[in-house]
Amino acid sequence: MKHIIIGNGIIALTTAFKLLNMLGPADTITIIGPIDRTGSATLAAAAMLNSFAEIDAHSLKSDTDLYHFELSHQATRMWPDFEMGLIEAANYHLPLGCAKYAVHSGGCFDQGTYVINNAAADQVDDQNFDAIVKTLKKFNKKFDFVDPKDIPNYYPAQRNRAMRAILIHNEGWLNPRLVVEMLDTILRHNSQVRFINAKVDKFIMAVDGIDAVMLENKKIISGDVFLLANGAMAGNTLKQSELDLNIQPIFHGVGVSLELKAPDFPHENCIRTPNRGGACGIYAVPFFQRPDQINNHILIGASNFLSPEPFFHARAGSVAHLLESAINEINENLFDAQMVRVNVGWRPTTQDTYPLLGRTSIGNLVIATGTKRNGFHLSPLISEMMAALMMGEDVDKRLGVFAPERKIIRELSHDDAIKIGIESLISQHYQHGYKPSNIRMEKLVQEGFRRDLEELHYKVGALDWGIPPELINMYKRGHAR
Ligand SMILES: Cc1cc2nc3c(=O)[nH]c(=O)nc-3n(C[C@H](O)[C@H](O)[C@H](O)COP(=O)(O)OP(=O)(O)OC[C@H]3O[C@@H](n4cnc5c(N)ncnc54)[C@H](O)[C@@H]3O)c2cc1C
Incomplete structure (x- = not known):
C-alpha cells in the first residue's frame, strides 16, 4: 500500500509517525511538502499544550464544543508518553536540543502554565x-491560586500587574522546531518513508478514487491512499483539484509570534492571559534550546487575523503590539531583549471554526486540517485517528461531527453572536489602547457595533444562527456565506 501525505507540518508528520508501526513490509509513506515550510503554523506555534487555559466564558455550551474539548483534554494526557515515544524512536539520531527526556525537570517538554488576570484589556x-x-473545579483538575508576585520572571509594568493568577500544573509546551526536527529525523531514517521537497498542485481522479497527485513541477506521484494535511493551503489544493466534494472554506488565520533572547531573564514557565477578543491574549513561553544551556529564549505570541489569501510577512503593527504587550504585561525587562526571529504562520481556520477530520466520500481521501489554534496540542490524538483511517480501520464514531463534508456547524444563536461579537470587538479595541471619554461614548460605540452586526446578520440571512466573532470580517467581505 502506498500512503501519500500532502503537507509537512505537525499533523502530516505525526500521522506518518503513527503509520510507521502499522506498515506491512511492502508498504510505503511519501510525504510531500516544501522544505522551507513557508507559512507553517507549526513552526510559528508556542507550542502550548493548553486545554483549560483556552476556555472562555462561552465555551462548552454545545455537544460539539464539549466533544472538541474532550479531544483536547485527551491530548493533554497523551503528550508525555507521545514525547517519550518520539525520543525512543529517534534513538541515536535524537536532535541535540532534545538530548534528554525531562518532563519533570525541564527538557524539550515542560509543564506548569500560569494564567494571569490583569486589567490591561477589559472585562x-x-x-x-x-x-x-x-471549569477546572468542575473537572476536578489540579490547579492553585498563586500570588502573582511569586510567578517566576513575571515583572509587569505597575499599571498592568495582575490581581489574580492560577497555576495549571499539567499544561505544558514544547519547542515546535525541535519536535519537527525530531519527527523529520525519525522519518528520514526509515527506509519505508520518502520525502519529496515540492508542493502538490492538485489531485488526479480515476473512476474509483484518487489515483495520484500532480506536483507544481508537473510530476505525477501515484498512490493508494491520500491524506490532505497541508494546513491552511488545503482549501486551495481542493479548489485546484475540482473534485466533487462540498467542503467549507478554509481561511488563513495569519498569526505572528516572536522569538526573543533575554540573557538576564531566563524564563521557566508559560505565563499567559486568558483568551481575549479576536485572539488568544498575550503569552510568554520558554523556547527551549538545549538541555545543557540556561534557557534564555522566550516565545511571545500571538496575533491573529483571518484572510482568504496567505500573507507572507508580519504586519509591523502586530510586531509592535506583541512587543509592547509582552513588555508591559509580562516583564518590563524584555525592553532589553534581542529579537531572534519573527514567525508568521497560517492557522488553518474553517468557516465554522471546527476542524475537518476524517474520510471523504472519495474512498481513499482523508483530510486533516482546520485545527486553528490547537493543532499542535491535538496532534498525538489526531495522528492516531488519521493513521487508523488511512489503514481502513474505524475510529470513534463521534469524530463524524467533524467530517470534512459536513454541513457548516451553526450552533451559536443569533442573539449570543451579537452579544459576543460586541464584547469581542470592544475587547480588541481595549487591547489596542481604546479609551472612551466617558460611559456615554462607550455606549455609543457599543450601539454602533450592534447596528453593524445586526445589519450583517440580516444581509447574510443569519436570522436563526449567529456568526462566530472571528469570522465577522470574512462574512463582511463576502468570503464566507
Ligand atoms: C502564531 C501561532 C501560534 C500558535 N500556537 C499554538 C499553540 O500554542 N498550541 C497549539 O496547539 N497550536 C498553536 N497554533 C496552531 C497550530 O500551529 C496549528 O493548529 C497546527 O500547527 C496546524 O498544523 P498543520 O500541520 O495542519 O499545518 P502547518 O503547520 O501549517 O503545515 C502545513 C504544511 O504544508 C505545507 N504545504 C502547503 N501547501 C502545500 C502543498 N500544496 N503541497 C504540499 N505541502 C504544502 C506547508 O509548507 C506547511 O509546512 C499556533 C499557530 C500560530 C500561527
Missing part, C-alpha cells in the same frame, strides 16, 4: 479567567 479577561477556574 472579557475577567469573564474568561472565571470560566477557566470554574
Whole structure:
C-alpha cells in the first residue's frame, strides 16, 4: 500500500509517525511538502499544550464544543508518553536540543502554565479567567491560586500587574522546531518513508478514487491512499483539484509570534492571559534550546487575523503590539531583549471554526486540517485517528461531527453572536489602547457595533444562527456565506 501525505507540518508528520508501526513490509509513506515550510503554523506555534487555559466564558455550551474539548483534554494526557515515544524512536539520531527526556525537570517538554488576570484589556479577561477556574473545579483538575508576585520572571509594568493568577500544573509546551526536527529525523531514517521537497498542485481522479497527485513541477506521484494535511493551503489544493466534494472554506488565520533572547531573564514557565477578543491574549513561553544551556529564549505570541489569501510577512503593527504587550504585561525587562526571529504562520481556520477530520466520500481521501489554534496540542490524538483511517480501520464514531463534508456547524444563536461579537470587538479595541471619554461614548460605540452586526446578520440571512466573532470580517467581505 502506498500512503501519500500532502503537507509537512505537525499533523502530516505525526500521522506518518503513527503509520510507521502499522506498515506491512511492502508498504510505503511519501510525504510531500516544501522544505522551507513557508507559512507553517507549526513552526510559528508556542507550542502550548493548553486545554483549560483556552476556555472562555462561552465555551462548552454545545455537544460539539464539549466533544472538541474532550479531544483536547485527551491530548493533554497523551503528550508525555507521545514525547517519550518520539525520543525512543529517534534513538541515536535524537536532535541535540532534545538530548534528554525531562518532563519533570525541564527538557524539550515542560509543564506548569500560569494564567494571569490583569486589567490591561477589559472585562472579557475577567469573564474568561472565571470560566477557566470554574471549569477546572468542575473537572476536578489540579490547579492553585498563586500570588502573582511569586510567578517566576513575571515583572509587569505597575499599571498592568495582575490581581489574580492560577497555576495549571499539567499544561505544558514544547519547542515546535525541535519536535519537527525530531519527527523529520525519525522519518528520514526509515527506509519505508520518502520525502519529496515540492508542493502538490492538485489531485488526479480515476473512476474509483484518487489515483495520484500532480506536483507544481508537473510530476505525477501515484498512490493508494491520500491524506490532505497541508494546513491552511488545503482549501486551495481542493479548489485546484475540482473534485466533487462540498467542503467549507478554509481561511488563513495569519498569526505572528516572536522569538526573543533575554540573557538576564531566563524564563521557566508559560505565563499567559486568558483568551481575549479576536485572539488568544498575550503569552510568554520558554523556547527551549538545549538541555545543557540556561534557557534564555522566550516565545511571545500571538496575533491573529483571518484572510482568504496567505500573507507572507508580519504586519509591523502586530510586531509592535506583541512587543509592547509582552513588555508591559509580562516583564518590563524584555525592553532589553534581542529579537531572534519573527514567525508568521497560517492557522488553518474553517468557516465554522471546527476542524475537518476524517474520510471523504472519495474512498481513499482523508483530510486533516482546520485545527486553528490547537493543532499542535491535538496532534498525538489526531495522528492516531488519521493513521487508523488511512489503514481502513474505524475510529470513534463521534469524530463524524467533524467530517470534512459536513454541513457548516451553526450552533451559536443569533442573539449570543451579537452579544459576543460586541464584547469581542470592544475587547480588541481595549487591547489596542481604546479609551472612551466617558460611559456615554462607550455606549455609543457599543450601539454602533450592534447596528453593524445586526445589519450583517440580516444581509447574510443569519436570522436563526449567529456568526462566530472571528469570522465577522470574512462574512463582511463576502468570503464566507
Ligand atoms: C502564531 C501561532 C501560534 C500558535 N500556537 C499554538 C499553540 O500554542 N498550541 C497549539 O496547539 N497550536 C498553536 N497554533 C496552531 C497550530 O500551529 C496549528 O493548529 C497546527 O500547527 C496546524 O498544523 P498543520 O500541520 O495542519 O499545518 P502547518 O503547520 O501549517 O503545515 C502545513 C504544511 O504544508 C505545507 N504545504 C502547503 N501547501 C502545500 C502543498 N500544496 N503541497 C504540499 N505541502 C504544502 C506547508 O509548507 C506547511 O509546512 C499556533 C499557530 C500560530 C500561527
